[in-house]
Amino acid sequence: MSQVLNILVCDQNQTFFRYFRKTFPEFSFSFFLNVKEDISSFEEFDHIIFIQEGPVEEYMMFFKQFEEKISIIFGIYSRKPIPAKYEINESSHVKLLYMLETKIEISRELKKYFGVIVL
Numbered sequence: 826m827s828q829v830l831n832i833l834v835c836d837q838n839q840t841f842f843r844y845f846r847k848t849f850p851e852f853s854f855s856f857f858l859n860v861k862e863d864i865s866s867f868e869e870f871d872h873i874i875f876i877q878e879g880p881v882e883e884y885m886m887f888f889k890q891f892e893e894k895i896s897i898i899f900g901i902y903s904r905k906p907i908p909a910k911y912e913i914n915e916s917s918h919v920k921l922l923y924m925l926e927t928k929i930e931i932s933r934e935l936k937k938y939f940g941v942i943v944l
Contacts, residue, residue, distance in 0.1 A: 829905065830939060833857050833867065836876040841924070845874065848932050852939070867891060869886075876900040876924065893918055898938060900924045909936075 828853045834842040839856060846854045855870070867873060873895055875884070891897060900922045920938050922931065 830871045831855070832870065832872045832874060833870040834876070836874070836900075837878045839899075841876055844928060845935070848928075849935070849939070854861045861887060868894060871897060872896045872898060874898045874922070874935075877902065888919070895942060896920070898922050898935070900919070 832845075832852055833855050834845060836842045837858050842854065842856045845852075862925055868891075873891070875887075875897060877884075877900060888897065888899075896918055898920045902924050922938075924931065926934075
């Protein structure tokens with residue numbers, strides 16, 4: 826029996842949120858827009874898929890607060906390394922997802938991330 830995952834998607838224009846709901850109907854996705862202002866109820870989620878919309882430094886407080894408590898999948902639009910000063914590294918709690926890949930590649934990566942927990 827697989828675990829039902831409760832996943833929060835922070836995606837300003839909801840493009841990936843709608844795609845994830847369609848591609849992974851077995852999971853429960855919730856949409857949240859303003860991650861910088863209201864972060865009080867995030868602990869109820871198993872994963873957060875965070876699609877970067879602005880500069881990384883705007884979200885550092887968010888990552889520092891939740892990086893050890895919730896698995897965060899950080900969707901970025903560049904293959905350039907995130908500068909070391911931000912201290913965002915892939916770990917068991919933080920995964921990087923490259924959003925310029927095809928939707929099929931993005932789905933494969935998410936299946937790998939979710940598969941570790943759901944199997």
